[in-house]
Amino acid sequence: MRRNDFLSHVAWTGSGIAYALSGTGIFAGRALADAAPATQFVQISDSHIGFHQPANPDVGATLQASVDAINAMPVQPKFVVHTGDITHLSTQQQFDDARAILRQLRAPLIALPGEHDVLGNDFKTYRTNFGIKDAEDGGWASWDDGGVHYIALLNVFNFEKMGLMGNDQLSWLKKDLQSQYQQTPIVVFTHVPLYALYPQWGWTTEDGAQALAMLSGFDHVTILNGHIHQIVTHVEGNIHFASATATAYPQPQPGTAPNPGPLTLPHDQLLHAIGYRTVRLDNGTAGIEQHSLG
Amino acid sequence: MKHSLIALALLALVPALAHGAPASPIVTVHIHDYAYKPPAITITTGDTVRFINDDNDAHTVTSTDGLFDSKGLDTNGVWEHTFAKAGIYKYFCELHPYMKGTIIVKDVKA
Numbered sequence: 001m002r003r004n005d006f007l008s009h010v011a012w013t014g015s016g017i018a019y020a021l022s023g024t025g026i027f028a029g030r031a032l033a034d035a036a037p038a039t040q041f042v043q044i045s046d047s048h049i050g051f052h053q054p055a056n057p058d059v060g061a062t063l064q065a066s067v068d069a070i071n072a073m074p075v076q077p078k079f080v081v082h083t084g085d086i087t088h089l090s091t092q093q094q095f096d097d098a099r100a101i102l103r104q105l106r107a108p109l110i111a112l113p114g115e116h117d118v119l120g121n122d123f124k125t126y127r128t129n130f131g132i133k134d135a136e137d138g139g140w141a142s143w144d145d146g147g148v149h150y151i152a153l154l155n156v157f158n159f160e161k162m163g164l165m166g167n168d169q170l171s172w173l174k175k176d177l178q179s180q181y182q183q184t185p186i187v188v189f190t191h192v193p194l195y196a197l198y199p200q201w202g203w204t205t206e207d208g209a210q211a212l213a214m215l216s217g218f219d220h221v222t223i224l225n226g227h228i229h230q231i232v233t234h235v236e237g238n239i240h241f242a243s244a245t246a247t248a249y250p251q252p253q254p255g256t257a258p259n260p261g262p263l264t265l266p267h268d269q270l271l272h273a274i275g276y277r278t279v280r281l282d283n284g285t286a287g288i289e290q291h292s293l294g
Numbered sequence: 295m296k297h298s299l300i301a302l303a304l305l306a307l308v309p310a311l312a313h314g315a316p317a318s319p320i321v322t323v324h325i326h327d328y329a330y331k332p333p334a335i336t337i338t339t340g341d342t343v344r345f346i347n348d349d350n351d352a353h354t355v356t357s358t359d360g361l362f363d364s365k366g367l368d369t370n371g372v373w374e375h376t377f378a379k380a381g382i383y384k385y386f387c388e389l390h391p392y393m394k395g396t397i398i399v400k401d402v403k404a
Contacts, residue, residue, distance in 0.1 A: 053350040053369060089352055089366030115389055119354065120365040162391055202391050259328035260390070261351045 039146040039281040042070050042077040042107070043189075045226030046246030048116065049098040050088035055249035055262030056270060059088075063101050063247045065293050066276045070105060077107050077278065078145060083226035083244060084114030084156070084191030086130060090122060095129040113139070114191040114227060115156040140169050142176050148281055149180050151188045155205045163192030163205030170210050177214050185220040185284035192227045193243060195234060198254035203228050215239055220284030228260075230273075231290065242288060246274050268294055320344050320374070323395065325353050325367070325387075330395035338402045342376040354388040355395075363388075 047063045048056075056062060070080060082102070087094035102109055111130040118126055127139060132152055135141040142151045153173070155163035165173075180186065188194070194208035205211075215221045221239040229251040234241040249262045250273040257263075265273060271294025280287040318340040324331045326348040337343065345355050347367045355364040355373060361383065364373040377383065380401040387393035 051352075055350065089368060091366075116352070116366075119388060120363055200392065261328065261349065264350075 038283070039148055040075070040077050040278055042073075042080045042276055042278050043083060043224055043244050044070075044080060044247055044276045045083040045191075045244040046085040046114065046229050046248055047082070047098060048085055048088040048246070048248040049101075050091065050094035051248055051262075053262060053264075055264045056274075059248040060097060060101060062271075062274055062293060063098070066247045067101055067104050069291065069293070070107070070276060073278075079108045079110055080105050081152075081189050081224075082109065082111040082130075083189055083224065084112045085116040085226060085246075085248075086111060086114070086126075087117055090117055090119040090125055092125060092129075095125060099129060110152065110189075112152055112189055112191055113154060113156055118156055136172055138166075138169055138172070140172065146281075148185045148187055151176065151186065153188060153190045153194075153211065155190050155192045155194070155208070162199065162202045163190075163194075163208065165205065165207050165211060170207065170214075173211055174214055177218075180218070182217060183219050183284075185281055186215060186218050186222070187279075187281065187286070188215070188221065188223040190223065190225045193225050193232075193241065194223055195236065195241060197228065197232060197234065197243070201254065201260040203254065203260075212236065212239060222279075222281075222286040224279065224286075228254075240286065242286070244277060245290070245292075247276065247293075248274065250274065270294070318342060318376070322346060324348050325355075325393075328353075328387075328390055328393055330355075330385075330393060333394065334396040334398070336398040336400065337377060338400050339378060339380055340376065340402060341399070342374050343397060344372060344374045347371045352389060353393065355385050356388045358384045358386060 044066055048059050051059045086098045110132055113126040123139060131139060132141045140152055140154050142149065153165060155165045157166050158164045192205050193203055194205045194211055196204040216237055216239065219238055223239060223241045224244060226244050228243050229246040230243065230253065231245060232243045251260050252263055272292045275292040277291060278289045320342045321335055321337050322344045323335065324346050328349065345364060347353050347369060350369055352366050352368050354367055357363060362375050367373055377399045380399050383397040383399065385395050
């Protein structure tokens with residue numbers, strides 16, 4: 001199977017497929033069940049609570065199904081990270097509805113904002129409802145766990161310039177990384193892709209290259225984002241990127257449609273195109289297992 | 295008595311007539327297929343622009359200078375803004391920043 005075919009297959013079926021990000025950027029399907037997990041967490045993204053269009057008339061139900069499936073995992077993940085667009089229009093009611101579902105998670109939740117969570121340049125509502133514990137004043141954060149250094153970057157500031165982190169956050173990142181060993185596995189969470197995945201649709205971070213330059217000196221860097229509602233991978237040196245599917249609805253592959261609007265699929269296909277993924281870090285390599293809802 | 299009633303009725307109409315000056319027009323911009331249509335319009339001071347979101351996704355009408363912001367405009371959402379001062383107003387969609395529009399407001403006296 002050609003790589004593009006495989007990626008399409010993963011993106012549109014997804015169920016139970018495991019893959020690892022190798023140095024060449026080519027996925028290697030493999031069985032994960034019998035390997036001892038070193039560190040495992042779950043990523044969910046783009047729930048868009050409040051969305052009620054034909055692409056998914058009940059986004060609450062699909063988020064709930066994701067939460068139920070995660071809670072049913074026999075070994076609970078160290079944490080669940082939500083990489084943004086928790087809500088569709090940043091209203092308090094939508095945050096309340098999202099909290100009612102996400103608070104059911106058995107594992108700790110770390111939730112980043114997407115641009116849909118900060119409409120009107122209002123970060124306060126997001127931070128009141130989902131702000132990361134012990135975050136810096138600007139909302140970004142880092143922590144160490146199990147020999148891995150995790151970083152949550154916020155790149156939905158000033159969306160006129162697509163994704164943007166800003167100088168304060170970049171300065172903080174530089175200092176944060178200075179205290180890390182080159183061999184320490186680094187895992188970065190963002191909402192918008194840090195690299196220019198498809199700028200025509202706003203799938204880029206204007207000052208992302210500065211962050212990537214800082215990260216390029218480390219041996220193992222994995223960057224996991226949301227925003228584009230589909231699996232897309234990319235490799236730059238030792239940096240491995242992997243975008244996630246949504247829990248709400250899929251979006252078209254870059255450039256395959258006139259616009260990035262929600263894709264409306266038959267219900268069974270929708271459930272195959274959305275879900276959550278487990279991420280296992282083994283000697284710095286991220287093994288990712290996609291779980292669709294159908 | 296009959297004439298008095300008619301006179302009273304006419305008097306009652308006076309305030310209404312006084313406020314009956316033609317209302318400033320409303321110019322409509324549709325948000326359709328991830329674009330503002332038309333993307334550029336010219337109006338005069340006091341005119342109102344009505345934005346209607348026809349897409350199956352949310353959009354915003356956000357001034358690049360921070361002068362106005364519809365915030366999240368859901369499908370079929372309508373938002374209006376009245377422009378009191380002449381000038382060139384550029385705006386974009388906070389959710390899809392490649393969507394851009396311009397409103398040229400000319401002074402009504404010009």
